[in-house]
Amino acid sequence: MVQRIGILTGGGDCPGLNAAIRAATRRSLDRGYAVVAVRRGWRGLLDGECAPLGRQEISGILPRGGTIIGTSRTNPYKIEGGVERVLESFAREELTALVAIGGEDTLGVAARLFAEHAFPVVGVPKTIDNDLSATDYTFGFDTAVTVATEAIDRLHTTAESHNRVMVVEVMGRHTGWIAVMSGIAGGADVILIPEQPLTVEACCDEIRHRHERGKTFSIVVVSEGYELTYETGEKRAVAQDAAVDEFGHVRLGGVGSVLAAEIEERTGFETRVTVLGHVQRGGTPTPHDRVLATRYGLKAADLVHEKRFGTMAALQGDSIVDVPLAEAVAELKTVPPEWYEVAKAFFG
Numbered sequence: 010m011v012q013r014i015g016i017l018t019g020g021g022d023c024p025g026l027n028a029a030i031r032a033a034t035r036r037s038l039d040r041g042y043a044v045v046a047v048r049r050g051w052r053g054l055l056d057g058e059c060a061p062l063g064r065q066e067i068s069g070i071l072p073r074g075g076t077i078i079g080t081s082r083t084n085p086y087k088i089e090g091g092v093e094r095v096l097e098s099f100a101r102e103e104l105t106a107l108v109a110i111g112g113e114d115t116l117g118v119a120a121r122l123f124a125e126h127a128f129p130v131v132g133v134p135k136t137i138d139n140d141l142s143a144t145d146y147t148f149g150f151d152t153a154v155t156v157a158t159e160a161i162d163r164l165h166t167t168a169e170s171h172n173r174v175m176v177v178e179v180m181g182r183h184t185g186w187i188a189v190m191s192g193i194a195g196g197a198d199v200i201l202i203p204e205q206p207l208t209v210e211a212c213c214d215e216i217r218h219r220h221e222r223g224k225t226f227s228i229v230v231v232s233e234g235y236e237l238t239y240e241t242g243e244k245r246a247v248a249q250d251a252a253v254d255e256f257g258h259v260r261l262g263g264v265g266s267v268l269a270a271e272i273e274e275r276t277g278f279e280t281r282v283t284v285l286g287h288v289q290r291g292g293t294p295t296p297h298d299r300v301l302a303t304r305y306g307l308k309a310a311d312l313v314h315e316k317r318f319g320t321m322a323a324l325q326g327d328s329i330v331d332v333p334l335a336e337a338v339a340e341l342k343t344v345p346p347e348w349y350e351v352a353k354a355f356f357g
């Protein structure tokens with residue numbers, strides 16, 4: 010029987026998606042299989058929106074950001090009859106396997122479909138947040154860290170010229186991977202992340218201490234998911250919108266401004282905020298992300314070929330291995346304390 014392999018990208022886009030699509034497609038075409046783009050994540054299977062993916066379609070996409078097959082944050086489990094529609098479309102398109110490229114949400118759906126319906130799916134881990142378990146790194150993360158680091162470097166010079174505190178708000182949802190990595194790389198003076206909630210008072214002490222030592226500016230990197238934490242034990246979460254999406258996520262963002270106001274009021278130092286936002290997700294992937302996504306894409310195609318469904322391509326050390334999808338989505342991969350210790354060595 011001719012294999013017809015569907016590929017979808019779900020959740021927030023990230024640099025490297027096209028590299029993964031290209032690799033999985035190339036290897037499958039080389040085996041004589043047909044490849045089909047499932048458009049806009051799980052939405053494509055709900056609505057039966059599919060299109061052939063051939064050599065022509067994947068030509069020249071390696072360095073391109075975003076995803077040529079579209080994405081969405083669609084959860085078939087939150088839509089009446091959604092799972093049935095996914096299964097029907099899959100059968101109607103005569104697909105024999107699906108490569109789902111996504112983060113915890115997209116792959117959570119894949120894991121559940123596999124567990125409940127023996128759905129023939131393999132996963133590829135992507136997200137700028139790097140919060141997926143069972144893999145050392147997701148692709149997209151390195152590009153986001155590179156963008157954030159460059160921004161921190163640039164903010165240093167203007168902070169120094171004006172004797173200011175610069176607060177840089179980065180993405181990462183409920184984990185502080187982007188903040189910690191870019192903060193270490195960029196030499197941040199304080200880094201605030203959800204996993205290790207340093208208090209606002211302690212943050213201000215670090216800045217004061219630094220200025221007492223003769224420094225005239227400071228850089229504070231704050232992860233969007235950090236809850237303002239006070240010595241009294243009070244916590245204040247900041248979000249743009251309290252409404253949740255189909256996966257139960259609120260839209261984060263805005264903590265940087267609140268923190269900047271707090272710092273200025275408590276320390277008396279003039280403070281500005283920069284919110285990096287979706288710039289971290291846009292544009293061309295770094296060479297590291299291109300290579301990682303390519304290796305994942307090839308592995309996913311091999312897992313499909315071997316009918317090793319319910320698995321995900323993962324990076325462990327330097328090796329690309331396969332892990333159960335269920336393991337990858339079981340819990341968020343948070344920043345380990347030892348990483349934060351590296352960052353803390355340079356606070357204040």
Ligand code: F6P
Nearest residue numbers: 021136137138180181182261290
């Ligand atoms: O998961 C990736 C991510 O960029 C998070 O860091 C961020 O909180 C969220 O997506 C933003 O989502 P949206 O693109 O829907 O605004």
